[in-house]
Amino acid sequence: MEGRKIPGSSHKLLSRFAENAFxxxxxxxxxxxxxxxxxxxxxxxxxxDDAAAWRSVLDTFSDRPAFEESGxxxxxxxxxxxxxxxxxxxxxxxxxxxxxxxxxxxxRHITPVEAWKQINMLHGEVAGLTARKVTLPxxxxxxxxxxxxxxxxxxxxxxxxxxxxxxxxxxxxxxxERADQTTRLIDVKYYQLDTAGGEGDYTPPDVVxxxxxxxxxxxxxxxxxxxxxxxxxxxxxxxxxxxxxxPRSVRLSALxxxxxxxxxxxxxxxxxxxxxxxxxxxLLSSVEPKTRVxxxxxxxxxxxxxxxxxxxxxxxxxxxxxxxD
Amino acid sequence: xxxxxxxxxxxxxxxxxxxxxxxxxAEVNRLFLNRLGGKTRSTLAQRKARAExxxxxxxxxxxxxxxxxxxxxxxxxxxxxxxxxxxDWDSLEAGVVQRIAALNAFLRDIYHxxxxxxxxxxxxxxxxxxxxxxxxxxxxxxxxxxYTHICGTDMIRDQAGDFLILEDNCRAPSGVSYVIENxxxxxxxxxxxxxxxxxxxVSDYGVRLREKLADSAPQGxxxxxxxxxxxxxxxxxxxxxxxxxxxxxxxxxxGRDLFVDRNxxxxxxxVCGPQPVHVIYRRIDDAFLDPEAFRKDxxxxxxxxxxxxxxxxxxxxxxxxxxxxxxxxxxxxMPEIVRYYLSEEPILKNVDTYVCRRPxxxxxxxxxxxxxxxxxxxxxxxxxxxxxxxxTKAEREAAGKAIAKDPSNYIAQPMITLSVCPxxxxxxxxxxxxxxxxxxxxxxxxxxxxxxxxRVAMKKGSLIVNSSQGGGxxxxxxxx
Numbered sequence: 001m002e003g004r005k006i007p008g009s010s011h012k013l014l015s016r017f018a019e020n021a022f023x024x025x026x027x028x029x030x031x032x033x034x035x036x037x038x039x040x041x042x043x044x045x046x047x048x049d050d051a052a053a054w055r056s057v058l059d060t061f062s063d064r065p066a067f068e069e070s071g072x073x074x075x076x077x078x079x080x081x082x083x084x085x086x087x088x089x090x091x092x093x094x095x096x097x098x099x100x101x102x103x104x105x106x107x108r109h110i111t112p113v114e115a116w117k118q119i120n121m122l123h124g125e126v127a128g129l130t131a132r133k134v135t136l137p138x139x140x141x142x143x144x145x146x147x148x149x150x151x152x153x154x155x156x157x158x159x160x161x162x163x164x165x166x167x168x169x170x171x172x173x174x175x176x177e178r179a180d181q182t183t184r185l186i187d188v189k190y191y192q193l194d195t196a197g198g199e200g201d202y203t204p205p206d207v208v209x210x211x212x213x214x215x216x217x218x219x220x221x222x223x224x225x226x227x228x229x230x231x232x233x234x235x236x237x238x239x240x241x242x243x244x245x246x247p248r249s250v251r252l253s254a255l256x257x258x259x260x261x262x263x264x265x266x267x268x269x270x271x272x273x274x275x276x277x278x279x280x281x282x283l284l285s286s287v288e289p290k291t292r293v294x295x296x297x298x299x300x301x302x303x304x305x306x307x308x309x310x311x312x313x314x315x316x317x318x319x320x321x322x323x324x325d
Numbered sequence: 326x327x328x329x330x331x332x333x334x335x336x337x338x339x340x341x342x343x344x345x346x347x348x349x350x351a352e353v354n355r356l357f358l359n360r361l362g363g364k365t366r367s368t369l370a371q372r373k374a375r376a377e378x379x380x381x382x383x384x385x386x387x388x389x390x391x392x393x394x395x396x397x398x399x400x401x402x403x404x405x406x407x408x409x410x411x412x413d414w415d416s417l418e419a420g421v422v423q424r425i426a427a428l429n430a431f432l433r434d435i436y437h438x439x440x441x442x443x444x445x446x447x448x449x450x451x452x453x454x455x456x457x458x459x460x461x462x463x464x465x466x467x468x469x470x471x472y473t474h475i476c477g478t479d480m481i482r483d484q485a486g487d488f489l490i491l492e493d494n495c496r497a498p499s500g501v502s503y504v505i506e507n508x509x510x511x512x513x514x515x516x517x518x519x520x521x522x523x524x525x526x527v528s529d530y531g532v533r534l535r536e537k538l539a540d541s542a543p544q545g546x547x548x549x550x551x552x553x554x555x556x557x558x559x560x561x562x563x564x565x566x567x568x569x570x571x572x573x574x575x576x577x578x579x580g581r582d583l584f585v586d587r588n589x590x591x592x593x594x595x596v597c598g599p600q601p602v603h604v605i606y607r608r609i610d611d612a613f614l615d616p617e618a619f620r621k622d623x624x625x626x627x628x629x630x631x632x633x634x635x636x637x638x639x640x641x642x643x644x645x646x647x648x649x650x651x652x653x654x655x656x657x658x659m660p661e662i663v664r665y666y667l668s669e670e671p672i673l674k675n676v677d678t679y680v681c682r683r684p685x686x687x688x689x690x691x692x693x694x695x696x697x698x699x700x701x702x703x704x705x706x707x708x709x710x711x712x713x714x715x716x717t718k719a720e721r722e723a724a725g726k727a728i729a730k731d732p733s734n735y736i737a738q739p740m741i742t743l744s745v746c747p748x749x750x751x752x753x754x755x756x757x758x759x760x761x762x763x764x765x766x767x768x769x770x771x772x773x774x775x776x777x778x779x780r781v782a783m784k785k786g787s788l789i790v791n792s793s794q795g796g797g798x799x800x801x802x803x804x805x
Contacts, residue, residue: 012595012596012597012600013595013596013597014576014578014582014593014594014595014596015582015594015595015596016579016581016582016594017576018596102558105384105558105563106558108384108564108567108571109566109567109568109570109571109577110571113383116383116384117382117383117384120382120383120384121382165596169596264596268596268597269597270596270597321596324594324598
């Protein structure tokens, strides 16, 4: 990997564009994760306690207070609409795609032409949905459209974007966001575990429940290949946290982000600051591989710590590259 | 040859038609009357719909504001191109090059020795009291003496088929992105029409622009760092700024990305720290360019740019203060200006213009107000214009009073029947009025892009081609 670039081939990207690229990556990744989660919640709620399943989505993003404040009744449909088409919810798919598009707009002279066209069309499709068009029977199809749209975007970034610093910051944004989103996904399931009846006394969640956890991260089949049929929730959590080959695991995302910093130093003459290097080290040390994970308050705290570390990483990145005094 | 097929019931009278008026040209005949004439209306309509959808998806749009709401609109695209024959283009091109040489010489003179004013060719106060005349530019020497690096000259064609200059846009003319995107659309939508067509390419505009801007870098800079400066993503022409930055391969900066240091050098903030900037193609008005020199409340500019320019550390394209040269009253003197600096007769004519500050012109205008179009000099976008033959008696009287009260503020021109071009309408192919804006870039020498923005008034009989008033655009084919 080392020395791939011709020395001095840095494009000396404007700081503002680095920030736009970073947030484009983050918002597209966030929209994708939201669509995954909504699809799973819908499938999961169908045969079970409806409200509890949808409440868990709100908990994943710590959005319960904001949702309650909006005065909506907690039903599957109202949560789904709030997360899909509600422009007043900053964490909705629509808001994420709005923000992604605005960042892409600023970057239009740098991104591949087809990438702008695609995000413009994906945004147009979601922005054109009225709340009435979002129904529970249609939700899975709508979520798939968004998920495929976001994956198409990532494919264009991989296949058509010139490997300049803007590309690198886009990857960094996607990778950090993915690390964060995956911890939230696990956290809501274990948060539920923790509150189900305390440590040592919980009822193991059924197979449907933890399968849905894996499915929401596109990792169910990979997990099956890696583990025997007797594998359970502890293995599932470990897989999503520490697996070194699962593209959505926290560990792989953090390793990829660390690689970007190395590239910035070696290939672009833009070494990270001490603060940033330290933030990256802290994140990496939290995702040292373990094979099994004990659910309980300890895991919840560990996930919380990773989320704080991701925030610190992003802050240090911003101070070093985006908003230099 | 008689028009066939598509042009069966097409009748452009009394205007000059861009196609039928040049039917004797072999290439016009082959491409338009034969090839295009053999297509059906529904084929054209289908391809138009696809082309417009493509424009929208690609975001080839301009932004329209309705209060808080912003809407992205496309410029309506007409699929029937507007041809310009080789002889027509050759003389037009020579005329544009001549005009720009005169404009640059004029701008240099009025910010230095003011010979033209001392010689009494133009009234001094018309220039020195003009709101676009910038004291800050007095004695400043832009590299190569170039003031208007990018110029978009508005032209019309009269009933005899002669091109006339209507306006010199010397500040920040826009629309060149449509020239190139319209061509891309035509190539995708009508490969069968364009096959073996001898149409001159427009796709190297970005390369030429970059080359001319590099020509204009401050002395001693070998490999100049060029940037395009935009007011930002909310500017209605942002698409064009993106387009030009991309075509040139240069950063698209905003004022907040730049700073000027104590040595008057300009830098941009990058992830690798501050990097030098030598040439700024700015798409931002003079007033907002530099809060230190002009409007203090500008949020879009960068402090110290004028200081850097005066110190010879940066070139700004177009130079500040070029607006004097495209003022409507100064326009009337352009034929004199060409003769004065170049000792040549103007190749391209002006539209006859009466300058109401001249007593004999004023008397004529007041006598013939029902035949003339009167315009205030300081306005743009069609404000304050009275079209004599179409105005009511009360409107004409009001215009006369306004001229009598403040004659210096008015000019008048005869009403010209703009040329027409066959255009796809709901009633089939019909004549619609068009104008033309060719683009020229100047550094060491002037390059005129063989093409131009053809704007078309989509409404029957309308002479107004502005996009804000329902105008569309066409691809412009310069034939060889």
